[in-house]
Amino acid sequence: MVSENCRRAPWMMLGALAGGLALVGLAFADSLVGVIIAWTLVQVSYNFAQGPLSAVMPDRVPLRRRGTFAALSGIGLMVGALGGQIVGSLFFNSLTAGYIVFAMFALVVLALFVVANPDYPSTKIEPEPFRLNEFLRTFWVSPLKHPDFFWAFTGRLLLYTGYFLVIGYQLFLLTDYFGVEHPEQVIPLLGILSLVGILISTVVSGPLSDRIGRRKPFVFASALVVTLALLLPWMWPDLTAWMIMTFVAGFGFGMFQAVDTALMSEVLPSAKSFAKDLGVVNIAATLPQTLAPGLAGAIVLLFGYAGLFPVAIILGILGALAVWPIKPTR
Template identity: 30%
Template sequence: MENKQTASKGKFPYRLGFGILLGLLGWLIPYLGVNTTLLPAKIMQIAPNQKVQIVAMLATIAMIVATIANIIEGALSDRTVSRWGKRNPWIFLGMICTLICFFFLTKVTTISGIIINWSLFQVALNMMVAPLVAFIADKAPKKYRGSISAFYGVGMNIGTPVGTMIASRYLTNINGGIYIFMIFEVIFTLAGLFLVGDGSNKGEKVKKLHGSELLEAFFFPIHGDVRDFYLAVFGKLLFVSAQFLITGYQLYIFIDYMKLSSASATHNLSIMSIILLIAGVSFGIIGGPLADKFHSLKLLVAAATVAMAFGVTIPAIDPAPWTMFVYAGLSGSAMGMYNSVDQALNVSVLPNPDSAAKDLGIVNLANSLGQVFGPIVASVIISTIGYRMMFPAAGVMCLVGAGLILMIKKVR
């Protein structure tokens, strides 16, 4: 209610923006910290000789589970009626379930146990992902959509480096790092929900669905203007895949490709993360307001994707830490600009506003799938021709993604 009143007065909805930011950080930082650093470290302890293949296998299974869970849970959120709103119950339940999975992750000692745990974690995580991003479609006034998207984008740019920085401090105490992330998740998620203040929707009428309508409510959209929607989905998938083709193996890049000790790798991971954080947040802050001022979403997203293509190719030049620092500066800037306007672009190409959480969940499934697809591609390249070629491969993926974004017609 407060957000509607704020919008009607023409005031910027700061509570919505900061609520989305904190809610996003609540799941993103713990997830990325564990997924990119602590989980590979745990796998390296259990099966050091098969670590690359196991990470790829785990990513494949997680991709399949996340795809199904994201669509179903997003669709259920769209159709939820409760005294706590349609998004809050799912986000809160997702928080509880991810905490349970994190706790049991500290107890498992086998690869099969990790696979089962991480699959269940993907189900729990996507209870939070799709409903949270739907707040932008539900509550953000159109004239401020770019700026509200920037809050989400700044969170995306904070997530990877901060998660890595925290996790890198716990490479020799993996369980301790997981417990820290659990505490972090509770504080930030609850603070985000409080700020957004999504109230009861008990009076809302939910249309009963039959036949093909019921199928489409829990499936990829096939009606309406879906061309631009799928261009946005696959453009985002390639961008995120290129990013995680590197970050999914960043610990191994420093140790195996650059031949550093674990201590030196930890130090350089921290430096790289600081660079990513500064560059990402700096460009993330300006992206949304620029989009609102010049009414240009597509060109900003495409330009950021091209810039990312240059950044990800740099480490192929020399297997030395300085190349990862340059990569962090260029890619961090690109990710900052991209993430700050990406959600506004996604909302603009939705084929049906009544299925916002489900459809935005599909768009943002590109995040989950990209974090999985990237490591799979990296694993194939590393196993066949070595680490060096993974970097130009990531660059090609970015350029193709930029081409898809430029093909969108509905948005400038």
């Protein structure tokens, strides 16, 4: 149960509650300024919950099992992201109801997690004196002192940006690039295709990386698979090509998602502040999903829709190469 002695649970619940209220506000926003403010609050609030939630793995999972755990958490992440697209398409003509449903769903699910997985009490932990300057400095991780963390963070940032640069712009690609008249009828199928690819690769890659004790090969392989997938609709601008790409790219991204969290947990700068460090790591996953659509819009204005694919491919390759210098993991 949530109590005053819990370390993580209260922050998770407060983030979920604030995020739900922000989503409801977004549902009733009737101006661009209102949408921007509400969406900003949504991002801040849910990341408020995501930070302590991401600390569950180093809190409770042994090092040798983290690949499997990362695979399971990766499945949850992508089922949420892609399943949300599928369910969201059902509210295509009733956005207000959709926002309210998702707000309630997130709050209920996170509450169930907190109840079913009791938090560790903090009664035996002696808190250090709070100093604002020291607190703010903890969010800066020096690339010189902690190069492995820097490279892992950069790799995740680039790979996520490349993937969501294209996937996050899917609705406009369907309507304006592929000429689909009713995208709400196609998006559920695309979500299922991507989800199947992700589930297959995630279930296999996470436990396999634990067994062979290697993470990097899976990151490199995922970048290669996603790159090959993105080449298809770039060279063949057709809905069929996009469907094939959705499955193959999902397979590649699932491979990355299965091992990346485990890789990140092995290069954290400090054992004392891993929750904070994982909160910083979470920025590399959430920031691309927030900014990628805006970046995609700028690319489309400059180079057209076809310009999204080579940019995403380059970012994916650079993200994989960024993992190469990491020393503590193979």
